[in-house]
Amino acid sequence: MRALVTGAAGFIGSNLVDRLLRAGHSVVGFDNLSTGQLRFLQSALKSPSFRLERGDLLGLEHVARASQGCDIVFHLAANADVRFGLEHPRKDLDQNVIATWNVLEGMRTNGIRRIVFSSTGSVYGEAQVFPTPEDAPFPIQTSLYAASKLAAEGLISAYCEGFGMQGYIFRFVSILGERYTHGHVFDFYRQLKDHPDYLDVLGDGHQRKSYLYIQDCLSAILLAIERAADKVSVLNLGVDAYCEVNDSIGWICEHLGVKPALRYSGGERGWVGDNPFIFLDCKKMRGFGWKPDLDIREGVIKTLDFLQNHEWVFTARA
Amino acid sequence: MRALVTGAAGFIGSNLVDRLLRAGHSVVGFDNLSTGQLRFLQSALKSPSFRLERGDLLGLEHVARASQGCDIVFHLAANADVRFGLEHPRKDLDQNVIATWNVLEGMRTNGIRRIVFSSTGSVYGEAQVFPTPEDAPFPIQTSLYAASKLAAEGLISAYCEGFGMQGYIFRFVSILGERYTHGHVFDFYRQLKDHPDYLDVLGDGHQRKSYLYIQDCLSAILLAIERAADKVSVLNLGVDAYCEVNDSIGWICEHLGVKPALRYSGGERGWVGDNPFIFLDCKKMRGFGWKPDLDIREGVIKTLDFLQNHEWVFTARA
Numbered sequence: 230m231r232a233l234v235t236g237a238a239g240f241i242g243s244n245l246v247d248r249l250l251r252a253g254h255s256v257v258g259f260d261n262l263s264t265g266q267l268r269f270l271q272s273a274l275k276s277p278s279f280r281l282e283r284g285d286l287l288g289l290e291h292v293a294r295a296s297q298g299c300d301i302v303f304h305l306a307a308n309a310d311v312r313f314g315l316e317h318p319r320k321d322l323d324q325n326v327i328a329t330w331n332v333l334e335g336m337r338t339n340g341i342r343r344i345v346f347s348s349t350g351s352v353y354g355e356a357q358v359f360p361t362p363e364d365a366p367f368p369i370q371t372s373l374y375a376a377s378k379l380a381a382e383g384l385i386s387a388y389c390e391g392f393g394m395q396g397y398i399f400r401f402v403s404i405l406g407e408r409y410t411h412g413h414v415f416d417f418y419r420q421l422k423d424h425p426d427y428l429d430v431l432g433d434g435h436q437r438k439s440y441l442y443i444q445d446c447l448s449a450i451l452l453a454i455e456r457a458a459d460k461v462s463v464l465n466l467g468v469d470a471y472c473e474v475n476d477s478i479g480w481i482c483e484h485l486g487v488k489p490a491l492r493y494s495g496g497e498r499g500w501v502g503d504n505p506f507i508f509l510d511c512k513k514m515r516g517f518g519w520k521p522d523l524d525i526r527e528g529v530i531k532t533l534d535f536l537q538n539h540e541w542v543f544t545a546r547a
Numbered sequence: 548m549r550a551l552v553t554g555a556a557g558f559i560g561s562n563l564v565d566r567l568l569r570a571g572h573s574v575v576g577f578d579n580l581s582t583g584q585l586r587f588l589q590s591a592l593k594s595p596s597f598r599l600e601r602g603d604l605l606g607l608e609h610v611a612r613a614s615q616g617c618d619i620v621f622h623l624a625a626n627a628d629v630r631f632g633l634e635h636p637r638k639d640l641d642q643n644v645i646a647t648w649n650v651l652e653g654m655r656t657n658g659i660r661r662i663v664f665s666s667t668g669s670v671y672g673e674a675q676v677f678p679t680p681e682d683a684p685f686p687i688q689t690s691l692y693a694a695s696k697l698a699a700e701g702l703i704s705a706y707c708e709g710f711g712m713q714g715y716i717f718r719f720v721s722i723l724g725e726r727y728t729h730g731h732v733f734d735f736y737r738q739l740k741d742h743p744d745y746l747d748v749l750g751d752g753h754q755r756k757s758y759l760y761i762q763d764c765l766s767a768i769l770l771a772i773e774r775a776a777d778k779v780s781v782l783n784l785g786v787d788a789y790c791e792v793n794d795s796i797g798w799i800c801e802h803l804g805v806k807p808a809l810r811y812s813g814g815e816r817g818w819v820g821d822n823p824f825i826f827l828d829c830k831k832m833r834g835f836g837w838k839p840d841l842d843i844r845e846g847v848i849k850t851l852d853f854l855q856n857h858e859w860v861f862t863a864r865a
Binding site: 315318319322326327330333334337353354363364365366367368369370371372373375376377379380382383384386387388390391392461463 | 698
C-alpha cells in the first residue's frame with residue numbers, strides 16, 4: 230500500500246515509517262520539523278519508496294497535494310505538549326483539531342478511504358473505572374490536549390459516517406522506546422546527567438502511569454488495520470499493568486547506577502489537568518491476537534539505552 | 548448580572564434575551580444575523596438594558612471587546628444546520644468549534660468566569676441506553692454537527708479546569724415554540740400551506756423524537772445556573788416522553804384541519820447521520836426542582852400558533 234504518515238519525523242511517526250518501508254510499502258512522510266527530527270528519517274530517506282514533504286498541516290492545499298495517490302493516512306502529527314497547554318491554548322486547537330480537519334478534507338478530495346489516528350487515554354478525563362474500557366462512562370474533559378484529541382476523534386468518526394471512510398482510532402497510554410524525546414524518562418535522564426545527586430519530581434511520585442513500548446504499539450496498529458472491520462474502530466492501546474512514577478525512578482536509578490535525593494513538588498498530580506491515573510482495558514485490541522512483548526520496566530530500560538546512545542536529542546530539543 | 552448572549556437574534560437566543568431583561572438583568576447580544584432575525588429582538592431593542600453587537604464570532608477581537616464587563620456568557624450561536632453538514636463540512640468546524648474557542652478566549656481575556664453552552668443530545672450518537680443519561684457509554688460520533696458540539700463541550704470543560712471557570716453544558720433534545728424557524732414542524736407547516744393535500748416526509752415516519760418547549764428549556768437553564776455547583780455541569784434537557792414523527796404529523800394535521808396524503812421517503816432515518824432516536828434521561832436536571840410545564844403535543848401546538856401568526860418567518864428564511 231501507499232501511506233501518508235503525518236508527523237513522520239516524530240517519535241512514533243519515524244518508527245512507523247521504518248516499519249512500513251521494511252514491510253515493502255511506499256510512504257509519503259509529512260512533517261513541518263517543528264519538533265520532529267530529520268535524523269530520525271536518516272534510514273528512510275535512503276529508500277526509493279520514501280518521500281518527505283516538509284509542510285504544515287495548517288496548509289490545506291499542501292496536505293491535499295501530498296496525500297494524492299495514497300490508500301491510507303496515518304495521522305500522527307499533533308501538539309503533544311500536554312503539560313503546557315494552558316500557556317498557548319490556541320496550539321491544541323490549531324495542531325490537533327484544525328490540522329485533523331485538513332487531513333480529512335485532503336482525504337475526501339483525493340478519495341482516500343482509510344485513516345489511522347493516534348488519540349490518547351487522556352480523553353477518559355477523571356476515569357471512574359479501571360482498567361478503563363473504550364465504552365467507559367462519557368467523561369468530562371480536563372485538559373486542552375485531551376479535549377482537542379477528542380474533538381479530532383469526533384471529526385474523524387463523522388467523516389467516516391458521512392463520507393464512507395474507515396477509521397482506526399487508537400487511545401494510547403504513554404509510549405516510550407527508541408526516539409522518545411519527551412516525558413518523564415527523558416526529563417529524569419537529563420536531570421541525572423546534569424546532577425546525579427538529586428532529582429526533581431513533579432507531584433508526589435505516587436502518580437500511577439502505564440507505558441507501552443513503541444514497537445508493541447506499532448505492531449498493534451498494523452494488526453488492527455488488517456483485522457478491524459467496523460466503520461470506526463476505537464481501540465485502547467497499553468499494557469495490562471501500571472507503575473508508580475516512583476517505580477520508574479527506581480528502575481532508572483538502578484540502570485544508571487545513581488542514588489539521587491528525591492525532591493518532590495508534592496500534590497497528587499504533576500500539573501493542572503494531569504491525569505493522576507491512566508490505565509486502559511485493552512481486551513478489544515487483544516481480541517485481534519495482539520499482545521505486547523515488553524513490560525513497562527523493559528520499555529523504560531530500552532528508552533534509557535536509546536538516550537544514552539543518542540545524547541544529541543537533548544541538545545536538538547533545546 | 549450582565550450577560551453576553553451569542554446568537555442573540557436566534558430562536559433560543561432571542562427568547563433568552565427577553566427572559567433575562569424581564570428578570571432585570573443587563574444583556575449584550577452578539578449576532579451576525581446570518582440566520583438570526585432582527586425582528587425577534589424588537590422588544591429587547593427598546594430596553595435601555597440591552598445592546599446588540601452585530602458581529603461574527605470568528606473575529607476574536609470583536610468577541611473579546613463585546614464581552615467586556617459581563618459576568619456570564621450564554622453561548623448559543625451555532626451552525627444548527629444539522630442535516631446539510633456534509634455539504635459544507637467546514638461550517639461546523641468554524642461556527643461551532645473555532646467560534647466557541649474565541650468565546651472562551653474572550654472570557655479569559657476579560658476574566659469572565661461563567662459560561663452556559665447549548666449542546667445537543669446528538670452527542671450520544673447511536674445511543675444504546677434509553678432514556679440516555681449524561682454518563683452513558685462513551686459514544687462514537689455520527690454527524691459533523693454533533694462532533695463539533697462535543698468538541699466545543701471539551702474545550703469549555705478544559706478551560707473550566709485550566710482557568711478556573713464554571714461551565715454549564717446543556718444537551719438539548721429538539722426545542723420548539725415561539726420563534727422556531729427550522730425543523731420538522733416548520734417544514735411540515737410550510738408544505739401544508741403550499742399543498743394541503745399531500746405531505747412529503749423524510750424517513751418512514753417512525754423516527755422517535757423528543758421535544759422540549761422553549762420556555763421550559765429557558766427555565767431549566769436559569770434554574771441550573773443558580774443551583775449547579777460543579778466546576779462543569781453537564782445536564783440533559785428534555786421531556787420524559789417521546790413521540791414518533793407520525794404522531795406529530797397527526798397533531799399538526801388535526802390543528803390545521805387538513806388531511807394530506809403522506810409520502811414517505813422511506814428508511815429508518817431522515818438523512819445520513821440523523822439519529823433515529825434521541826430520548827434523554829433528565830433526572831439530574833429534575834434534581835434541581837425543575838419540570839417542564841408543556842408536553843410534546845402542547846409544544847407542537849404552540850409552535851403552530853406562532854407560525855400561523857408570523858408567516859413572515861417563511862419568507863425571511865428563503
